Amino acid sequence: MNVSxxxxxxxWGRTENNIRALAGYAAARKAEIGRENVFDFSIGNPCVPxxxxxxxxxxxxxxxxxxxxxxxxxxALGLPSLRKAIARQLCERSAAPFDWRQVxxxxxxxxxxxxxxxxxxxxxxxxxxxxxxxxxxxxxxxxAGGSLLxxxxxxxMQPDFDALExxxxxxxxxxxxxxxxxxxxxxxxxxxxxxxxxxxAKAEQAYGRPIWLLSDEPYxxxxxxxxxxxxxxxxxxxxxxxxxxxxxxxxxxxxxxxLAVSGRTxxxxxxxxxxxxxxxxxxxxxxxxxxQRVVERCIDQTAxxxxxxxxxxxxxxxxxxxxxxxxxxxxxxxxxxKCPEADAVAFSERAKRHELILVPSDDFxxxxxxxxxxxxxxxxxxxxxxxxxxxxxxxxLK
Ligand code: PLP
Numbered sequence: 001m002n003v004s005x006x007x008x009x010x011x012w013g014r015t016e017n018n019i020r021a022l023a024g025y026a027a028a029r030k031a032e033i034g035r036e037n038v039f040d041f042s043i044g045n046p047c048v049p050x051x052x053x054x055x056x057x058x059x060x061x062x063x064x065x066x067x068x069x070x071x072x073x074x075x076a077l078g079l080p081s082l083r084k085a086i087a088r089q090l091c092e093r094s095a096a097p098f099d100w101r102q103v104x105x106x107x108x109x110x111x112x113x114x115x116x117x118x119x120x121x122x123x124x125x126x127x128x129x130x131x132x133x134x135x136x137x138x139x140x141x142x143x144a145g146g147s148l149l150x151x152x153x154x155x156x157m158q159p160d161f162d163a164l165e166x167x168x169x170x171x172x173x174x175x176x177x178x179x180x181x182x183x184x185x186x187x188x189x190x191x192x193x194x195x196x197x198x199x200x201a202k203a204e205q206a207y208g209r210p211i212w213l214l215s216d217e218p219y220x221x222x223x224x225x226x227x228x229x230x231x232x233x234x235x236x237x238x239x240x241x242x243x244x245x246x247x248x249x250x251x252x253x254x255x256x257x258x259l260a261v262s263g264r265t266x267x268x269x270x271x272x273x274x275x276x277x278x279x280x281x282x283x284x285x286x287x288x289x290x291x292q293r294v295v296e297r298c299i300d301q302t303a304x305x306x307x308x309x310x311x312x313x314x315x316x317x318x319x320x321x322x323x324x325x326x327x328x329x330x331x332x333x334x335x336x337x338k339c340p341e342a343d344a345v346a347f348s349e350r351a352k353r354h355e356l357i358l359v360p361s362d363d364f365x366x367x368x369x370x371x372x373x374x375x376x377x378x379x380x381x382x383x384x385x386x387x388x389x390x391x392x393x394x395x396x397l398k
Contacts, residue, residue, distance in 0.1 A: 017136075022348075023357075040357045040376070041376065048250055048304050048307055051301045051304070054249060074286050076276070077276060078103070078286075078287060079293070085299045086299070087102075087260065090233075103258055105287045106284060106287055109218045109244035113140050118277075119271070119278030125174075127172075127173065128150070128172055130159040131150045131151060132336070132366040133176070134183075134364075135364060157327050174213075177196070177215050178217070180223060183336055186329065187330035190230055193230055204238070212238050213239045218244035218246055223331035224330060227331070233264065237265060239262045240271065243259075244256070244257035251291070254288065254294075256291045311381055322398065323392050323397030324338070324392065333374050334373055335374055336371055336372075344369060348360045351370070354387040354390055354391050359373070
């Protein structure tokens with residue numbers, strides 16, 4: 001029988017993202033030869049536990065909240081007390097105002113990104129992002145009826161604003177930024193945010209329609225070398241923040257985050273209504289009740305994030321010493337390494353022979369690199385160095 005299915009959805013389902021496929025391969029390999037013998041750098045699952053306050057909050061919420069109330073639907077938009085706490089925190093870090101009534105609690109950043117694409121894109125309209133980019137942006141933009149255009153990076157993986165300017169036209173509704181970046185680890189500089197803001201404001205003027213800036217910030221707190229996170233809303237008025245507690249609180253499996261509309265946008269209440277409608281159309285109402293309450297109690301906390309900077313130093317220093325060409329990561333927990341051959345998939349396959357699981361960069365919109373997720377125990381990085389050395393030798397590096 002001809003099962004008529006949506007071919008687009010079928011294709012998305014079948015081209016399961018390479019990261020998950022590699023993580024599956026790594027899991028099978030660990031079962032075969034032992035966990036300690038596989039250097040699994042595939043997936044961005046934090047290796048540090050959530051802070052103690054998370055465990056305490058789970059316990060206290062369970063003990064203190066009536067079960068019927070705890071497990072009931074929350075308001076579709078999220079608990080008002082959590083939305084107020086999020087708005088308060090954003091106001092403390094940004095000069096732009098954030099009203100709690102324009103904060104939508106989501107199931108992680110993924111749900112926020114998908115809902116926002118649905119909120120603003122009309123069929124045929126475009127979102128733009130800077131390569132290398134989180135691969136799901138394309139799926140979310142296309143699922144909303146739009147498409148994703150990408151701007152190739154400069155050599156240091158900073159955005160190429162001339163290329164952006166050439167792309168901007170009246171069909172571009174949305175620009176998505178992600179700093180610090182998955183997969184490069186590079187953070188946008190203040191100068192970059194100023195240049196981006198100037199370009200977008202100019203295009204808004206020229207086309208007489210807003211261009212929304214969606215700042216995807218799951219790694220906001222994971223910045224090294226004493227850098228403090230910049231808030232995109234301080235630089236550009238039509239900004240919406242997309243956040244996730246997956247990395248900062250080490251809670252990726254609990255699915256919690258938010259969208260927050262800057263009070264400086266044109267008609268923030270209407271933007272918020274469109275977000276609520278976009279989320280509704282995706283079926284994303286009512287993020288999990290228990291974890292909403294937990295996050296509210298831990299709102300100003302993070303997991304012990306210092307390990308990521310130590311891992312960065314160890315890996316970046318170690319690989320450079322072996323002759324690998326690496327992009328210097330300002331934050332997040334990813335290292336982007338130039339492959340010593342043109343084909344990143346071939347290099348990743350060759351690395352597998354040394355039990356190194358590295359993600360080829362093609363799905364991130366850039367050819368010829370691999371991503372190393374170093375959110376792993378430090379001793380694994382230390383133990384992996386001999387494998388990286390053997391691989392370097394095969395390619396005659398150094
Ligand atoms: N955006 C970026 C840049 C990411 O790296 C990720 C996850 O790794 C997400 C969004 C999705 O995060 P979440 O787990 O909150 O859905």
